[in-house]
Amino acid sequence: MSTPDYGESPWRAAWIRFRRDPVAVGFLALFMAYFGVAVLAQLVELWDGAPFLYELNLSDMGMDVPETATAPELSHPLRWLGTTSAGKSVILRVFHGTKVAFVVGSCGAGLSVIIGLTLGLVGGWFGRTIDEIIVYIYSTVASVPYLLLMLALAFVVRQGPIAAYYRSFAFSEFVSLGLFNIVVVIGLTSWVTLCRLIRAEVKKVRELEYVHAARALGLSDTRILFKHVLPNVFHLVIINFSLTFVTAIKSEVILTFLGVGVDREPSWGQMISDARSELMQGVWWPLAASGIALFVLTLSVNYVGDALRDALDPRLK
Amino acid sequence: MIQFLTRRLLYSIPVLLGVAFISLYLFHVAGGDPVAMKLGKAPDPAEVEALRLELGLHDSFFIQYISFLRQFLSLDFGTSWADDTPVRDIFIRGLMPTLSLSLPAFVLGSMISVTVSLVVAFYRGSLIDKAVTAMAIAGISVSSLIYILLGQWVLADRWKLFPIWGYEYGPGAVFFVALPVLIWITLSVGTDVRYFRTVVLEEISRDYVRTARAKGLSEARVLFGHVLSNSAIPIITRLTIAIPFLVTGSFLLEIFFGIPGLGSTLYTAIQNSDLPVVKAFTMLGAVLYVAFNILADLLYAWFDPRIRLS
Numbered sequence: 243m244s245t246p247d248y249g250e251s252p253w254r255a256a257w258i259r260f261r262r263d264p265v266a267v268g269f270l271a272l273f274m275a276y277f278g279v280a281v282l283a284q285l286v287e288l289w290d291g292a293p294f295l296y297e298l299n300l301s302d303m304g305m306d307v308p309e310t311a312t313a314p315e316l317s318h319p320l321r322w323l324g325t326t327s328a329g330k331s332v333i334l335r336v337f338h339g340t341k342v343a344f345v346v347g348s349c350g351a352g353l354s355v356i357i358g359l360t361l362g363l364v365g366g367w368f369g370r371t372i373d374e375i376i377v378y379i380y381s382t383v384a385s386v387p388y389l390l391l392m393l394a395l396a397f398v399v400r401q402g403p404i405a406a407y408y409r410s411f412a413f414s415e416f417v418s419l420g421l422f423n424i425v426v427v428i429g430l431t432s433w434v435t436l437c438r439l440i441r442a443e444v445k446k447v448r449e450l451e452y453v454h455a456a457r458a459l460g461l462s463d464t465r466i467l468f469k470h471v472l473p474n475v476f477h478l479v480i481i482n483f484s485l486t487f488v489t490a491i492k493s494e495v496i497l498t499f500l501g502v503g504v505d506r507e508p509s510w511g512q513m514i515s516d517a518r519s520e521l522m523q524g525v526w527w528p529l530a531a532s533g534i535a536l537f538v539l540t541l542s543v544n545y546v547g548d549a550l551r552d553a554l555d556p557r558l559k
Numbered sequence: 560m561i562q563f564l565t566r567r568l569l570y571s572i573p574v575l576l577g578v579a580f581i582s583l584y585l586f587h588v589a590g591g592d593p594v595a596m597k598l599g600k601a602p603d604p605a606e607v608e609a610l611r612l613e614l615g616l617h618d619s620f621f622i623q624y625i626s627f628l629r630q631f632l633s634l635d636f637g638t639s640w641a642d643d644t645p646v647r648d649i650f651i652r653g654l655m656p657t658l659s660l661s662l663p664a665f666v667l668g669s670m671i672s673v674t675v676s677l678v679v680a681f682y683r684g685s686l687i688d689k690a691v692t693a694m695a696i697a698g699i700s701v702s703s704l705i706y707i708l709l710g711q712w713v714l715a716d717r718w719k720l721f722p723i724w725g726y727e728y729g730p731g732a733v734f735f736v737a738l739p740v741l742i743w744i745t746l747s748v749g750t751d752v753r754y755f756r757t758v759v760l761e762e763i764s765r766d767y768v769r770t771a772r773a774k775g776l777s778e779a780r781v782l783f784g785h786v787l788s789n790s791a792i793p794i795i796t797r798l799t800i801a802i803p804f805l806v807t808g809s810f811l812l813e814i815f816f817g818i819p820g821l822g823s824t825l826y827t828a829i830q831n832s833d834l835p836v837v838k839a840f841t842m843l844g845a846v847l848y849v850a851f852n853i854l855a856d857l858l859y860a861w862f863d864p865r866i867r868l869s
Contacts, residue, residue: 381570382577387844389810389822390837393829394585488700495702496811500826514704521712533705541700548696 256477259553266549269542276539280344283337284416296334296508300325311525324527327520335508336531342509343491343539345417346424350490351483353429355436359479362440367448367467376441380434391431392493396502399423420505424497428490436482443475477554484547488540495536510536560860564853571849575842576628582841583627586834587620614640627838636839641831646839649824656726657808657820660736664743665805669798671744672751679752680759681782691752698749706742707815714738724817739812755794762790792862799855803847807840 260266287294300307300320307321309329315321323332365376383391399405400423408414408422417425447453448471456466491510497503498511505512510532517529611617615626630636636646679691715723721738762768763786771781810822821840828836860866 378573378577382574382581385574385578385845385848386581387807387825387841387848389807389825390582390829390841390844391585393826394582394837397829398585492702495704499704514702514708517708521708522716529705529708533702537701537705540702541697544696544700 256550256553260549263549266546269545269549272538272542273546276340276542277344279337280341283341287338287341288416294338294507296330296338299329300331301329311520311523314527323531326516326528327523327525332513332528332531335513335528336510336535338508339510339513339532340535340539342421342504342507343494343536345421346428346494346504347487347490347543349425350428350432350493351486353425354433354486354490355479355483357429358433358436358482359440361433362437363444363467363472363475365437366441366444367463367471369445373441376437380437383431384434388431392427392497393500393502395427395430396423396497399426400502418504418506420498420503421507421509424490424494424503427497428486428493432486432489436478436486439478439482440475443478444471447471447474477550480554481547481551484543484550488543488547491536491540564857567853567856571853574849575845578841578845579627579631579838580624582838583624584620586832586837587623630838631842637835639828639833639836641828641833641836646835649836650821650839650843653819653821653824654806655728656732656818657806657813657822659732660739660743660812660818660820661805661808663736664740664747665801667740668744668747668751672748672755673794675748676752676755676759677782677787679756680763680786681778683760683763692756695749695752698745699753703742703746703811706745707811710738710742711815726816726818735816736818739809739816739818743809743812751797754797755790758790758793759786762786765789792859795862796855796859799851799858803844803851806847807844 299309301309303320305318305320307325307329310325311327312321312325312329314324314332320331320333323336325331326335361376361380365373400419404426405419408419414422453466453470456470461469494503494509495511495514498505498509499515503509503511513528513532514536517526517532520526520528615623618626638645639649675691679688682688711723715721715738722735726732726735763782768781768785771785772778776784806821807825808820808822810826812818813820813823814826824836825840827833828840
């Protein structure tokens with residue numbers, strides 16, 4: 243008996259379409275490189291332990307560098323991007339910032355996807371009262387002024403019971419409270435768009451013939467939902483994840499600037515906020531380093547996101 | 560139509576109740592102690608007690624919620640806890656600076672975005688199209704703080720083209736809002752051009768466009784006669800939905816440039832746990848958001864008779 247011919251998988255077809263754009267592939271590689279830096283930064287810190295390298299002055303590390311801001315120079319890798327006004331290596335801080343950006347981006351977007359996808363699937367599939375409740379929840383959340391929701395939540399997470407909950411977790415050693423704070427704030431404020439999209443799409447998909455067929459075969463609701471409906475709306479999840487990833491790392495910068503974001507470890511947001519006073523003294527390199535790092539990562543995710551949207555769009559086949 | 564409006568208006572009641580609940584609840588958990596702020600660091604315990612009683616902080620959450628709703632219905636938002644100014648005056652004071660920044664930015668920005676996206680759609684696939692698309696995606700990838708910092712540092716501090724900080728009521732405001740307006744436009748044009756371009760291109764791929772071309776109409780006639788009027792619908796909807804955000808303002812730009820508008824007012828109020836101001840602001844924002852969303856739906860149906868409001 244020969245194996246049945248399933249035809250080409252839609253994911254493979256999408257990948258082939260994606261690969262046609264060399265710029266998109268380039269940006270994807272760039273994104274992977276960032277990811278590598280983030281993982282490396284985390285590994286070095288785990289292996290190195292406290293006090294972390296990025297907190298040391300270069301003079302403490304036995305180098306002949308003044309404890310003030312020095313411009314970038316090529317004499318030593320740690321000085322390639324210059325030093326901060328406290329004599330710390332900018333390049334190490336940018337590397338650690340990359341790790342922070344990835345935690346914020348992937349965990350924040352991940353949390354937002356979990357909330358949005360679950361509520362969207364449940365509302366769209368079951369309909370009736372539960373759907374109405376979900377529509378009510380997201381209409382209400384969307385009507386709260388965004389700044390208020392974001393800032394108030396940032397304060398709540400920081401001071402309220404969620405902070406106590408955080409401390410009881412095993413990962414609290416690796417992820418600072420400020421970082422955890424941003425992840426929760428972003429997750430709780432940015433799920434509405436995905437929820438709306440998924441709900442509308444599931445409502446459409448559940449009336450399609452193949453779902454009726456699956457029902458007629460006697461498959462359970464959970465099985466149809468996860469094996470037949472979810473794969474058909476999953477492209478929305480991927481695209482939305484890339485968008486929220488960008489929103490998250492951009493929000494980190496703003497929240498950190500406003501004093502409710504990352505603290506006790508360097509992040510791009512912190513370097514950009516410090517730049518406000520540094521610039522007036524002519525110290526531009528920490529801003530340039532963190533700003534460009536942020537820009538290139540955002541650009542690659544934006545571009546890859548666009549290319550993914552085109553590749554996954556069934557109408558373009 | 561009337562039925563649709565009635566139902567949407569009725570539905571907005573529970574939504575607004577929910578918004579009131581969320582804002583009060585978040586503040587209940589998050590807010591700092593307003594008493595400490597009002598009375599200084601070492602207050603008299605008796606005074607503290609009296610003030611807490613006066614502000615209603617001893618009441619249960621439910622009682623506070625009810626009195627919030629009562630205030631909201633009578634449109635009396637009380638006085639600020641920070642300096643006893645009536646909240647209404649705070650709003651009237653902040654509205655002008657905010658609008659003097661957001662209105663020109665919105666009007667100019669929308670005009671630029673719509674024009675650019677039409678031109679780009681007309682020359683789709685050409686070098687101009689590719690350049691603009693690339694610039695748009697690069698432009699939206701820069702953090703808004705970078706635009707602000709660089710604008711302040713280069714244009715204001717180094718080249719002295721604009722004042723760095725401050726505001727003046729009356730016609731002198733033009734001078735102070737010029738740079739923030741420029742930054743606002745830079746921030747919004749990238750996103751808008753990408754959206755409008757997609758809208759126009761989607762319209763171009765429809766059957767009626769092929770028919771119009773088959774009739775022998777010129778490409779310009781097709782684009783400006785047929786495509787523009789059809790893509791106007793989503794564009795107008797998007798612009799309508801953006802209007803409430805013009806009133807709430809851009810808090811980042813207002814903070815950075817020292818513009819005493821509603822955005823920076825809200826920011827200070829949140830920091831100071833100034834509950835009356837925060838409550839009033841939240842409800843104002845929510846009412847505007849809901850109202851303009853209904854308006855956008857109505858406009859949508861009005862422009863496009865195929866859509867039935869139900």
